[in-house]
Amino acid sequence: MLMKNKKVLVVGVANRASIAWGITEALLREGAEVILTYQNERLKERVAELAESVSPKLEIIEMDATIPATVEAAFASIEARWGKLDGLVHSIAFAPKEDLTPGIVKTKLEGWNTAIQVSAYTLLEIMRPAMPLFEKAGGGSVVALTYDTTKVFPNYNLMGVAKATLEATLRYAAWDAGRKNVRVNAVSAGPIKTLAARGISGFSKMLDEGAKKSPLGRNVTTEEVGNSAMFLLSDLASGITGQTLFVDAGQVIVGAAASE
Ligand code: NAD
């Protein structure tokens, strides 16, 4: 029961395959209370179904992190329900397809702004109203999801830049919030076939090659990413802030494609 008496807001569940759902399951297993937000009406039914599949069922709140009124309303209802907050999960990213696929040199400012806003700035947008609630809890822990920013991945393009921005942002946020006993970290997950990975050409091939290359000889699961995120949210990680923890079956340490 590592998360007993802890209240955690999880942002970014779209469906059962979502990394945020893997995190939610780990949190619930360890005794946390969880509220989920979903982006918009389009996702409401699927998220409601998931929220009702666990007992006691979870509260769900609509929140588009780029629409300030919805962020404000979401935190108002969290304050009313809990009056404090111990943990916050940021598991959202987006870059417009037309700016993602042609390559970084062709990226237009509007697409750049959207990708950086949704994938990095929203961490600050949701941390800001969380801070007074963390203070009521005597501290807090924030976890964001990232993807290996130490290398270039063909086709990841603008999203790679957005993730590098996210990681730098979380380090400065860790500095900013540290004296209030608020920790900010990221989990750098290996590739997983989620909604966000669907429709990316060559993703299955990438999964297969990554599995072969990684020390563990396989890909990671949302359960594994969920367990590591839960650890960072728990008091076991009380000395860790500003870090990016790789949960990638070891892929990042390998230079060349490993021989069979
Ligand atoms: P997913 O599609 O299940 O989750 C992405 C979520 O982002 C969705 O729930 C979507 O509604 C939400 N979102 C997008 N724009 C939003 C907005 N404006 N406001 C609120 N929510 C918004 O896919 P996932 O793979 O679980 O992605 C979660 C996180 O994990 C992302 O940050 C992604 O970059 C990261 N990640 C994914 C992988 C992978 O291979 N799947 C690997 C490493 C990191």
Ligand code: 0WE
């Ligand atoms: O962060 C991601 C993907 C996030 C994502 C996905 C899409 C597809 C649909 C952001 N924006 C969009 N925009 C869309 O229009 N991942 C870590 C998964 C991912 O995406 C890749 C990867 C990996 C891994 C794209 C190319 C190469 C590798």
